Amino acid sequence: xxxxxxxxxxxxxxxxxxxxxxxxxxxxxxxxxxxxxxxxxxxxxxxxxxxxxxxxxxxxxxxxxxxxxxxxxxxxxxxxxxxxxxxxxxxxxxxxxxxxxxxxxxxxxxxxxx
Amino acid sequence: xxxxxxxxxxxxxxxxxxxxxxxxxxxxxxxxxxxxxxxxxxxxxxxxxxxxxxxxxxxxxxxxxxxxxxxxxxxxxxxxxxxxxxxxxxxxxxxxxxxxxxxxxxxxxxxxxx
Numbered sequence: 001x002x003x004x005x006x007x008x009x010x011x012x013x014x015x016x017x018x019x020x021x022x023x024x025x026x027x028x029x030x031x032x033x034x035x036x037x038x039x040x041x042x043x044x045x046x047x048x049x050x051x052x053x054x055x056x057x058x059x060x061x062x063x064x065x066x067x068x069x070x071x072x073x074x075x076x077x078x079x080x081x082x083x084x085x086x087x088x089x090x091x092x093x094x095x096x097x098x099x100x101x102x103x104x105x106x107x108x109x110x111x112x113x114x
Numbered sequence: 115x116x117x118x119x120x121x122x123x124x125x126x127x128x129x130x131x132x133x134x135x136x137x138x139x140x141x142x143x144x145x146x147x148x149x150x151x152x153x154x155x156x157x158x159x160x161x162x163x164x165x166x167x168x169x170x171x172x173x174x175x176x177x178x179x180x181x182x183x184x185x186x187x188x189x190x191x192x193x194x195x196x197x198x199x200x201x202x203x204x205x206x207x208x209x210x211x212x213x214x215x216x217x218x219x220x221x222x223x224x225x226x227x228x
Contacts, residue, residue: 004157035218042201042218043158091157102148105157 004106012112021077021109025094035091082113118202118219132189136202139183147185148203197226
């Protein structure tokens with residue numbers, strides 16, 4: 001079956017704009033994760049969904065970042081009033097259950113804030 | 115929260131065995147140890163996961179001493195295509211809606227030469 005997909009693959013925006021990044025997890029995976037990866041760094045955890053609810057959002061850097069997963073499948077990461085420091089690759093992963101299982105990562109969305 | 119320390123880079127030659135060690139002195143009782151591989155412009159890919167002693171699959175082995183304060187990823191007979199960044203991940207054991215915070219190390223850049 002298909003893996004995790006993310007759209008768009010690249011997003012260029014201007015400082016202060018609003019952006020939405022989409023993640024389509026593997027069908028049947030109940031757990032969904034968002035990470036942010038800057039150049040030369042490891043992925044940085046942002047938020048973890050178990051079903052429709054955010055089980056852990058402690059990694060969100062501030063209140064400009066928000067994520068939803070209304071039907072327990074597709075998730076959208078929303079960033080308000082973007083800043084140049086938000087530029088990074090945003091990775092989404094899904095797994096069958098939770099933290100003790102293998103995570104399947106998507107290719108990421110490269111966000112560039114000018 | 116457990117944090118990990120890995121060598122920044124390693125060099126090897128085709129056909130050699132490569133061992134990458136990760137330190138995680140503050141690992142918690144419920145934490146699992148997971149290793150991921152990442153190629154440029156791709157999301158990380160699961161390699162292996164373990165809790166204690168030794169785990170082996172078709173691509174790697176994972177050695178975890180009794181105190182679990184470190185782990186070693188062993189790649190037998192590497193090839194050029196194994197050139198990638200390898201991340202050590204220490205995370206909470208999921209259990210339904212239990213919360214956790216997954217922390218990637220900074221990664222080890224492995225370069226395999228002909």
